[in-house]
Amino acid sequence: MSAGSAQTQGNNPVKEVLSAVVRFAGDSGDGMQLAGTQFTETSAIVGNDIATLPDFPAEIRAPAGTVAGVSGFQINFAATDIHTPGDIVNALIAMNPAAFKAHIDDVETGGIVIVNDSEFEKVNLRKAGYPEGYNPLDDDQFNQKFKVYRIPITRLNQESLADTGMGAKDIGRCKNMFALGLIYWMYDKPLDTTIQYLENYFGKKKKLPQVAQANVTSLKAGFHFGETADIFATRYHVAKAPITPGKYRKITGNEALAIGLVTASHLAEKTLIYCSYPITPASDVLHYLAAMRNYGVKTFQAEDEIAAVCSAIGVAFAGQLGVTGTSGPGLALKAEAVGLAVMTELPMIILNVQRGGPSTGLPTKTEQSDLLQALFGRNGDCPVVVLAPKSPGDCFDTAIEAVRIAFRHMIPVMILSDGYLANGAEPWMLPDAHSFDKIPVEHPTDADTFEPYARDENLARPWAIPGTPGLEHRLGGLEKEHISGNVSYDPENHQTMTDLRHEKIQKVCEFIPAIEPHGNAAGDLLVLGWGGTYGSIITAVDNARKAGHSVSAAHLRYLNPLPQNLGELMSRFKKVLIPELNTGQLRMLVRAKYLVDAKGLNKIQGKPFLIEEIEQAIELMLDGSWGSRESLTPRAHQVTVDS
Amino acid sequence: MTTAIPDAPKLTAKDFASDQDVRWCPGCGDYAILNQVRKVAAKLGSRREKTVFVSGIGCSSRFPYYMNTYGFHTIHGRAPALATGVKIANPELDVWVVTGDGDGLSIGGNHLMHILRRNVNVNIMLFNNRIYGLTKGQYSPTSEEGKKTKSSPMGSIDLPLSPLSLALACEASFAARAIDVDRGLAAILERAALHKGTSFVEIYQDCNIFNHKAFNYATDKQAKLENTVTLEHGKPLIFGKDRNKGIMIDANHKPQVVTIGQDGVSEADLLLHDEHDERLAFTLSRMNHPDFPEPMGVYYDIEDDCYETMLDKQVADAVKAKGPGTLEDLFNAGDIYTVEG
Numbered sequence: 001m002s003a004g005s006a007q008t009q010g011n012n013p014v015k016e017v018l019s020a021v022v023r024f025a026g027d028s029g030d031g032m033q034l035a036g037t038q039f040t041e042t043s044a045i046v047g048n049d050i051a052t053l054p055d056f057p058a059e060i061r062a063p064a065g066t067v068a069g070v071s072g073f074q075i076n077f078a079a080t081d082i083h084t085p086g087d088i089v090n091a092l093i094a095m096n097p098a099a100f101k102a103h104i105d106d107v108e109t110g111g112i113v114i115v116n117d118s119e120f121e122k123v124n125l126r127k128a129g130y131p132e133g134y135n136p137l138d139d140d141q142f143n144q145k146f147k148v149y150r151i152p153i154t155r156l157n158q159e160s161l162a163d164t165g166m167g168a169k170d171i172g173r174c175k176n177m178f179a180l181g182l183i184y185w186m187y188d189k190p191l192d193t194t195i196q197y198l199e200n201y202f203g204k205k206k207k208l209p210q211v212a213q214a215n216v217t218s219l220k221a222g223f224h225f226g227e228t229a230d231i232f233a234t235r236y237h238v239a240k241a242p243i244t245p246g247k248y249r250k251i252t253g254n255e256a257l258a259i260g261l262v263t264a265s266h267l268a269e270k271t272l273i274y275c276s277y278p279i280t281p282a283s284d285v286l287h288y289l290a291a292m293r294n295y296g297v298k299t300f301q302a303e304d305e306i307a308a309v310c311s312a313i314g315v316a317f318a319g320q321l322g323v324t325g326t327s328g329p330g331l332a333l334k335a336e337a338v339g340l341a342v343m344t345e346l347p348m349i350i351l352n353v354q355r356g357g358p359s360t361g362l363p364t365k366t367e368q369s370d371l372l373q374a375l376f377g378r379n380g381d382c383p384v385v386v387l388a389p390k391s392p393g394d395c396f397d398t399a400i401e402a403v404r405i406a407f408r409h410m411i412p413v414m415i416l417s418d419g420y421l422a423n424g425a426e427p428w429m430l431p432d433a434h435s436f437d438k439i440p441v442e443h444p445t446d447a448d449t450f451e452p453y454a455r456d457e458n459l460a461r462p463w464a465i466p467g468t469p470g471l472e473h474r475l476g477g478l479e480k481e482h483i484s485g486n487v488s489y490d491p492e493n494h495q496t497m498t499d500l501r502h503e504k505i506q507k508v509c510e511f512i513p514a515i516e517p518h519g520n521a522a523g524d525l526l527v528l529g530w531g532g533t534y535g536s537i538i539t540a541v542d543n544a545r546k547a548g549h550s551v552s553a554a555h556l557r558y559l560n561p562l563p564q565n566l567g568e569l570m571s572r573f574k575k576v577l578i579p580e581l582n583t584g585q586l587r588m589l590v591r592a593k594y595l596v597d598a599k600g601l602n603k604i605q606g607k608p609f610l611i612e613e614i615e616q617a618i619e620l621m622l623d624g625s626w627g628s629r630e631s632l633t634p635r636a637h638q639v640t641v642d643s
Numbered sequence: 644m645t646t647a648i649p650d651a652p653k654l655t656a657k658d659f660a661s662d663q664d665v666r667w668c669p670g671c672g673d674y675a676i677l678n679q680v681r682k683v684a685a686k687l688g689s690r691r692e693k694t695v696f697v698s699g700i701g702c703s704s705r706f707p708y709y710m711n712t713y714g715f716h717t718i719h720g721r722a723p724a725l726a727t728g729v730k731i732a733n734p735e736l737d738v739w740v741v742t743g744d745g746d747g748l749s750i751g752g753n754h755l756m757h758i759l760r761r762n763v764n765v766n767i768m769l770f771n772n773r774i775y776g777l778t779k780g781q782y783s784p785t786s787e788e789g790k791k792t793k794s795s796p797m798g799s800i801d802l803p804l805s806p807l808s809l810a811l812a813c814e815a816s817f818a819a820r821a822i823d824v825d826r827g828l829a830a831i832l833e834r835a836a837l838h839k840g841t842s843f844v845e846i847y848q849d850c851n852i853f854n855h856k857a858f859n860y861a862t863d864k865q866a867k868l869e870n871t872v873t874l875e876h877g878k879p880l881i882f883g884k885d886r887n888k889g890i891m892i893d894a895n896h897k898p899q900v901v902t903i904g905q906d907g908v909s910e911a912d913l914l915l916h917d918e919h920d921e922r923l924a925f926t927l928s929r930m931n932h933p934d935f936p937e938p939m940g941v942y943y944d945i946e947d948d949c950y951e952t953m954l955d956k957q958v959a960d961a962v963k964a965k966g967p968g969t970l971e972d973l974f975n976a977g978d979i980y981t982v983e984g
Contacts, residue, residue, distance in 0.1 A: 045980040245984035249977045266970055273731055293961035295968035298954055300731055303757040307724035314728020340718050433970035466713040466736050469692040474707050476716030
């Protein structure tokens with residue numbers, strides 16, 4: 001928490017701080033995601049800049065009370081411009097011993113730890129894996145290091161709802177709102193956004209007014225407890241961030257992808273047909289789009305990943321906007337069909353919301369390890385365009401850009417999002433609906449001049465669609481004869497067509513912007529990144545620059561084709577560092593393509609980079625202690641040359 | 644289904660032939676099917692531009708290249724999935740799926756199952772030759788037990804499945820069986836084409852290279868009289884060269900072959916075919932040679948809603964209830980807040 005001036009309001013002094021990182025943690029059934037989302041919503045509405053990191057187990061309900069079942073939600077809210085959910089936690093809310101155990105190491109020294117004391121009893125302590133007779137709350141090592149507040153949240157919540165006539169179980173379900181109310185008080189935030197949400201969701205949508213009322217009561221009880229209990233020395237206030245004036249909403253990456261795709265379909269005057277098979281962390285895109293039928297959106301929940309991609313290809317063949325969405329394991333299943341889309345040169349979008357791999361891997365955790373799969377994971381020489389958004393809000397623009405490229409070049413385009421972007425949220429300024437260029441689409445109708453594999457100046461073939469008289473033609477996975485599109489096994493033709501499929505990708509280069517460095521155009525070190533690591537990289541580079549280092553950042557949205565000036569940009573820096581949440585996939589490409597001795601900071605821990613980790617890597621690169629090592633890995637948030 | 648355009652000239656079977664040389668082996672049963680399909684398309688007044696043939700991989704899946712319509716020769720087993728996408732995108736199109744026993748029942752079994760239960764309005768022709776032809780003669784999911792092939796030199800130990808039993812279990816709204824060289828094929832394809840919903844037609848097809856005469860019992864002029872029974876709605880199941888044999892349901896609810904005039908059996912005792920009776924259709928699908936004559940014709944035909952129509956209706960209903968969403972609405976959904984200058 002950044003220091004600021006203290007002021008007084010009522011009995012409790014309110015201390016002004018520039019930013020705060022709060023983490024809600026509890027059992028996966030404790031409603032921590034809801035508490036976190038509501039806190040985020042309120043923070044955004046009062047004008048803070050926000051960045052969030054939900055962190056939940058793959059199991060819907062892992063055994064209650066165990067460390068495996070802990071669900072967390074971290075939010076960084078600030079009076080300044082921020083790009084990450086924060087390296088270190090200023091205030092932890094731990095609803096049970098397991099949550100305490102799982103998250104206490106991330107709290108800053110001197111930080112606030114609010115525990116639900118009611119749950120720190122024998123059974124739960126045992127479930128959390130603490131030795132018999134040990135309670136960490138009685139342990140001086142924690143009490144000396146943190147400001148630990150033992151609040152019997154379960155009991156207080158029960159007492160505040162004792163008159164409702166509700167059962168103990170239902171009452172217990174409201175305790176997240178008690179905790180949220182307390183945190184609202186502690187950070188001087190209004191309750192009305194959450195009250196409105198509870199009344200709408202439980203009261204109107206679920207038709208459970210009693211439940212709505214009980215949640216509101218708990219929320220207020222938590223707030224008033226903070227006010228009257230007089231055990232907290234200080235409250236904190238985070239002022240409005242200097243955000244560009246305008247209308248905003250909070251947006252997650254998956255929401256932004258959904259909205260971006262719908263926007264693109266309207267700009268192209270095509271029906272968006274989203275074909276997908278449920279998979280974490282991509283399913284929310286399907287959920288959002290399924291609720292958008294009135295925007296003309298059709299969703300098709302296919303029987304499997306292969307059917308999902310194949311039906312999207314069928315949609316493209318029939319002349320509409322076919323999109324399939326998945327995560328890494330699903331992309332592997334779709335590989336053969338993506339090859340069919342490449343061979344038939346049909347425009348379609350493949351979303352891959354990456355997660356930890358290989359195999360089932362870490363379904364709910366983030367990673368960037370599908371880059372090479374996206375680029376090369378198919379039989380044959382089979383190039384597709386690959387784009388990666390850099391922030392939750394950028395998912396919107398990336399989706400539109402992907403559709404624009406697909407339609408202009410008659411080519412499948414893959415979007416590489418990740419679990420961190422998908423579930424993370426940030427403020428999103430509402431775009432002007434009239435500010436977008438249309439996405440032009442042409443379908444040929446002239447039977448006399450039509451050739452299925454003739455090409456325009458971008459090497460795109462004509463998108464002739466069924467229903468057009470005289471343009472009947474047959475597509476397929478067999479090699480096509482140049483121009484006529486008939487099946488051809490001719491050796492020279494196969495060479496020509498393979499070359500054309502590659503040249504088509506290079507043509508896209510002519511339409512994409514040059515990569516611009518953030519910072520000076522030349523210097524000692526360039527930190528090159530792609531995708532969801534943008535926020536951490538940019539913040540670390542800004543900090544290093546403030547410390548007087550000659551460092552710049554550059555971020556790739558286009559992974560295939562790469563921007564034309566990338567090699568030239570790198571040549572202006574003495575050293576290149578590539579931080580990635582994989583073992584060095586972009587680094588391998590950059591080294592192979594540009595013969596640049598790029599170094600890697602590689603983290604494969606299911607979590608995004610901390611700013612600090614990148615800062616440390618920058619230091620090691622600049623002071624020369626990195627040496628000839630090709631890569632380093634942070635261990636327990638420390639990057640050292642011994643790691 | 645096809646709606647003829649009044650002022651468009653009626654096309655002939657020849658008009659549905661593409662300029663590509665047909666490359667099936669000489670004598671292959673596929674030729675007969677191709678000819679019948681072209682004739683049926685002409686007879687029904689199909690429009691070339693509104694017709695799409697979608698196939699997977701295998702000998703049968705070369706079919707789209709030989710039709711002068713839109714076509715898509717996809718990847719192994721995936722034709723039903725791709726065809727579903729085509730129909731969702733444009734329900735007006737007349738979509739045919741061409742598949743085989745390997746493509747449709749083995750590698751693509753899952754997609755076949757789901758297109759049937761969704762009742763997407765396409766016509767599926769499953770060419771069953773009980774062998775893998777294109778990969779040169781391995782046993783297929785419909786090859787008989789004990790079949791010796793290159794991949795089963797000691798005899799196949801796989802139990803074959805019945806395509807029709809499978810289709811019915813997958814909630815098919817139309818299921819039929821026909822034979823490549825039989826005159827009845829055209830009539831069955833016509834009905835399949837006119838059926839609203841997924842129509843599934845199993846076609847016995849002779850692979851004269853790797854499994855020649857596999858269906859001789861059902862195609863030989865004399866043998867077929869004893870080994871097949873033609874289904875007609877509301878009519879008794881009678882067969883035999885003297886038309887004196889029939890199928891009766893016994894006290895255990897099982898079909899049995901009986902002779903009219905023997906043991907007091909008369910025509911009135913015979914099983915009457917009912918195309919709307921699901922259980923009967925399933926019973927028929929379990930009647931296999933040599934224990935029973937194999938039923939040919941339409942097993943099952945009911946009316947039900949089609950997937951793509953219901954999806955369109957949901958879109959229309961949502962637009963009616965909420966109004967057609969604009970980009971303005973899209974951006975302004977959710978909790979909006981204003982940051983003042």
